[in-house]
Amino acid sequence: MAGGVRKTVLIAGGGLFFCLLPWAAHYFGEQYLVSLFTRILIYSLAAVSLDLLIGYGGLISLGHAAFVGIGGYVTAIFFQHSFEAEPLAGIIPGSENALLVWPLAVIVAAAFAFLIGSLSLRTSGMHFIMITLAFAQMLYYFAVGLEKYGGDDGLSLYSRNQLVGMDLANDVHFYFVCLFFLSLFLLISDRLVKSRFGLVLRGAASSSRRIHALGIHGRRYKLICFIIGGAGAGLAGALLANQTEYVSPGLLHWTMSGELMVMVLLGGLGSLFGPVLGAAVYLLLEETLAMYTEHWMVYLGPILIVVVLFAKRGLFGLLTHRD
Amino acid sequence: MADYILQVKNLCKSFGAVEASRDLSFAVQRGHIHALIGPNGAGKTTVLNLLSGELQADSGTIFLNAKKINKLPVHQRVSAGLGRSFQITSIFESLSVSENMALAILAGEGHNFRFWRNAMTVGVVKRELAGALARVDLSDREEQLAGNLSHGEKRQLEVGMALVGKPQLLLLDEPMAGQGAGGTVELKKLILGLKGQTTILLVEHDMDVVFSLADRISVIVYGHCIASGSPEQIRTNPEVQMAYLGEQ
Numbered sequence: 001m002a003g004g005v006r007k008t009v010l011i012a013g014g015g016l017f018f019c020l021l022p023w024a025a026h027y028f029g030e031q032y033l034v035s036l037f038t039r040i041l042i043y044s045l046a047a048v049s050l051d052l053l054i055g056y057g058g059l060i061s062l063g064h065a066a067f068v069g070i071g072g073y074v075t076a077i078f079f080q081h082s083f084e085a086e087p088l089a090g091i092i093p094g095s096e097n098a099l100l101v102w103p104l105a106v107i108v109a110a111a112f113a114f115l116i117g118s119l120s121l122r123t124s125g126m127h128f129i130m131i132t133l134a135f136a137q138m139l140y141y142f143a144v145g146l147e148k149y150g151g152d153d154g155l156s157l158y159s160r161n162q163l164v165g166m167d168l169a170n171d172v173h174f175y176f177v178c179l180f181f182l183s184l185f186l187l188i189s190d191r192l193v194k195s196r197f198g199l200v201l202r203g204a205a206s207s208s209r210r211i212h213a214l215g216i217h218g219r220r221y222k223l224i225c226f227i228i229g230g231a232g233a234g235l236a237g238a239l240l241a242n243q244t245e246y247v248s249p250g251l252l253h254w255t256m257s258g259e260l261m262v263m264v265l266l267g268g269l270g271s272l273f274g275p276v277l278g279a280a281v282y283l284l285l286e287e288t289l290a291m292y293t294e295h296w297m298v299y300l301g302p303i304l305i306v307v308v309l310f311a312k313r314g315l316f317g318l319l320t321h322r323d
Numbered sequence: 324m325a326d327y328i329l330q331v332k333n334l335c336k337s338f339g340a341v342e343a344s345r346d347l348s349f350a351v352q353r354g355h356i357h358a359l360i361g362p363n364g365a366g367k368t369t370v371l372n373l374l375s376g377e378l379q380a381d382s383g384t385i386f387l388n389a390k391k392i393n394k395l396p397v398h399q400r401v402s403a404g405l406g407r408s409f410q411i412t413s414i415f416e417s418l419s420v421s422e423n424m425a426l427a428i429l430a431g432e433g434h435n436f437r438f439w440r441n442a443m444t445v446g447v448v449k450r451e452l453a454g455a456l457a458r459v460d461l462s463d464r465e466e467q468l469a470g471n472l473s474h475g476e477k478r479q480l481e482v483g484m485a486l487v488g489k490p491q492l493l494l495l496d497e498p499m500a501g502q503g504a505g506g507t508v509e510l511k512k513l514i515l516g517l518k519g520q521t522t523i524l525l526v527e528h529d530m531d532v533v534f535s536l537a538d539r540i541s542v543i544v545y546g547h548c549i550a551s552g553s554p555e556q557i558r559t560n561p562e563v564q565m566a567y568l569g570e571q
Contacts, residue, residue, distance in 0.1 A: 196435040199418075199442040203426045206415040213375070214430035215401030215488070221435070 007320045011273055018179055022172045034171045035243070036287060040280045041178040042239045045185055047263040047275035049232025054261070055270030056193050057225035058205025062129050062257050063116070063136030067230040069143060069252030070112050071105040071237025076247040077149055078104070079157045098161035098168065102238045109234020110227050112139075117226035121219050124208075133254055143249035154248025161242055168242060178239055182276070185232050189272050192228070201225050266307055268314025277316050327386075328353040328492050328522050329374075334383035336373060336546075343369040344380070345546040351492070351524055351539070356514065358525045358533045361543035362566060367526045370543065371494050374524070375407045376400045387492065401430075406490025406521075414481050416470030423469050424455050427484035451487070459483035459513065475506035482513060486521070493517070495525045499532055511536060534558070542566065 018037070025033040046068050053059040078101045081087060081094025088094060095101050120131045149155045160168040168174045192198050204211040204218030211218040241247045250256065259282070267278020285303070289296030311318040329351040336344040343366040351357040359367050372378040374385060376397040385393040392400050415423050425448045429435055432447055442448065456462045459479040464472065469480060478498060485493055498514070499507050507529070514536060517523060527533050533540065534554045541551040544566045550557060557563055 191439050191441075194441045194443075195439055196429055196437040196442040196445065198438075199422060199426050199429065200435045202418060202422075203415045206417045209377075210415060211426075212397045213401065213407050214427060214484075215398040216430050216435070217398055224436070 003320050007273075010316075010319055014273070014276065015183070022175055031171070034175050036283070038171065038175045038178050038243055040283050041175070041182050042236050042243060043260070043263065043283060044276040044279040045178075045182045045239070046233050046236035047260050047267070047279045048182070048185060048189060048272055049229045049236065050260045051264045051267075051270065051272055051275045052189055052192070052225055052232070053229040054264060055272075056198065056205060057201055057222050057229075059121075059222060059226060059229075060129050061120075061132040061226075061229075062254060062261065063132035063134075064229070064233055064260050065252050065254065065256035066116070066136035066139045067109040067113060067233035068237040068240065068256065068260075069139065069247075069249070070109045071234030072241040072247040072251050073143065073149070073155075073237075074105040074108050074234075075101050075161070075238040075241040076155045076157055079161070080149065080155060083158060096159075096162050098163040098242075101161055102235065105238035106231045106234045109237065110231040113227045113230025114223070117223045117230070121223055121226065133257070136252060136257060137254060140249050140252040140254070143252055150248070152249065154246055154250070157241060157245040157247075160245060174243065178243075181235060181239065185235070186272060186276075189232075193272070197221060197224070262304060266304060266314055268311075268316035268318075271314065271316045271320075274314050274316030278314065281315060325350075326353045327351060328388060329524065330386040330389075331370075331374075332384045332386070334370075334373060334385070335381045336369060336378060337381060343546050344373065344383075347383070347543070347546060347548050349541040349548045349551050351522060353522055354519065355538040356518060356523045356525060356536050358527060358537035358540045359543055360527070360530070360533055360540060365543045366546040367543055368496060369546070371407070371496050371524075371526060374400075375405060375494060401488065401490075404491035405494065406485040406488050406492070407494040407496070414469045414477055414484070416468070418469055419465065420461055420467050420469055420472070420480060421452060421456065421465040423480055423484060424452055424461075424465075424487065427487040428452065428455065431488045455483055455487050458486065460509070474501050475503065475509070478502065478506070478510065479513070482510070486517070490521055492522045492524060495523060495527075497526055497528060499527060499529045507532065 021037050022034050025031055050061070050064045053061050077088065078094045079096055082096045083094065116132065116135045120128055120135065123131055144152055160174065163177065166173045166177060168177065193202065200211065200216055201221045204221055208218050237251065263278035263282050264275045266282055267276065268274025285300055286296060289299050307315065313321060327350045331350065332348050334344045334347040347370065359370060361367055369378065373380050376395060380393055384391055387403055387405060390403065392403055395403065415426065425443055428448055428451050429442065429445065453462065456465055459482060461476065461480055461483065464476065469477065472480065482498065498510055502510060511532060514523065525537065537554055539551060540554055540557045541548050542557060542563050549566065550560050550563050552560065
């Protein structure tokens with residue numbers, strides 16, 4: 001089968017699998033699968049947004065968790081103010097309305113991505129990795145210091161947000177909301193990387209000197225990519241806060257950025273759909289291995305090394321390409 | 324009076340104690356193939372970098388179409404009509420051949436902040452892509468990743484991309500470098516075919532190529548232009564002979 005056909009079959013199969021999962025879980029009486037796969041969907045969203053940066057923009061960011069954390073904290077903070085009926089900074093009322101809070105989480109994450117990106121993009125290569133890491137760690141310690149919002153201990157939401165026509169407290173409803181947002185983001189990203197913008201972006205990632213010679217200011221394109229990636233991660237953060245009904249500084253920690261990067265590499269860099277596979281495999285392995293040992297990382301490590309060494313395009317590339 | 328597309332006046336550029344360009348002046352007539360030659364390390368590539376804007380001159384002026392461009396950044400010089408191909412091929416290796424060319428086509432078409440529509444289906448790409456690929460004989464390679472092309476094909480692609488913007492002045496940096504004999508013949512044909520469409524400033528080591536292609540030649544030695552003239556004048560110029568013989 002040609003690579004293109006395999007890819008279509010794989011994506012369609014994956015889509016069908018995710019659509020049918022809640023019924024399968026119900027049939028087999030394994031309800032916990034729904035929440036496990038919700039988690040997979042949300043991490044996938046974050047990983048796909050990171051793949052836009054690394055795989056298409058050539059922007060190796062080790063601070064992507066910052067935007068997940070920002071999205072999560074915006075959601076939790078607005079919940080807290082709504083719950084206690086005490087306006088934020090004395091004027092802005094809190095809210096539990098998903099239609100209000102989630103877009104806000106995305107906007108705030110995008111705004112931070114704009115700030116961090118504007119400064120970080122003055123560097124490249126190793127320096128870029130370090131500066132994105134530094135910004136994320138700065139925000140992590142900021143969250144730790146946020147005594148009003150739980151500091152070290154994090155902040156609990158007492159329920160999920162309200163969404164018109166849906167009952168988010170119902171795990172199956174929430175699952176499909178997450179599936180919808182992941183599909184939407186995948187669609188947008190897929191169009192994006194093939195568009196004029198995407199072509200220039202991939203060009204700039206491949207050779208910034210050449211893109212300059214064409215008379216194009218490559219950095220602007222990378223900045224927009226960074227912002228879109230940050231926005232996607234912000235949405236993932238808002239969803240994650242809803243799923244666990246809890247946020248903590250751990251969301252912003254560099255280990256979270258590292259996990260997302262592993263998912264992208266495992267699934268396949270620059271493939272958009274690969275990171276979904278990467279997130280699923282990573283989280284399922286974690287879930288399974290953790291049943292046997294708390295040192296499950298010991299087993300995950302070698303698996304990762306094998307994949308990175310022998311499948312440069314990741315698991316997705318392994319399934320869609322035959323060299 | 325001759326119609327000069329490019330005039331370089333008293334250009335100086337030093338890297339520490341090394342003077343790469345020393346009071347350098349020359350002019351290129353519109354429509355000509357103008358070659359820059361000189362012994363190794365004479366500073367020819369520095370001149371191209373100063374012209375394209377990758378390096379800023381310490382002093383001196385560059386006029387393109389009688390407009391001062393020496394303070395402009397690279398991309399504004401491109402808009403002003405300058406196209407360039409590099410000594411070291413620098414195409415987009417991770418993009419396909421047609422994507423490379425499409426990128427070059429779209430670069431001249433205003434801004435690219437279009438986020439939804441597939442770039443390869445944009446009208447101007449559909450209209451021009453086939454012709455642009457055919458011009459450099461790459462029609463049958465369009466689906467290939469540019470990184471997988473042979474050295475000569477990469478060079479062809481690069482020249483093709485530089486041509487897409489319809490530059491008024493095309494800077495070609497050692498186009499024959501690393502080409503086999505067959506590639507050299509092909510590229511010579513290609514460059515001759517461009518004559519009349521655009522002005523070309525050529526830096527080249529291969530003297531056979533230079534003397535058979537160029538209308539005018541400027542000789543650069545230690546960053547200074549010691550002679551400019553027709554191939555015949557240059558061939559018989561005693562100073563030039565000294566510079567080349569002295570090197571050997």
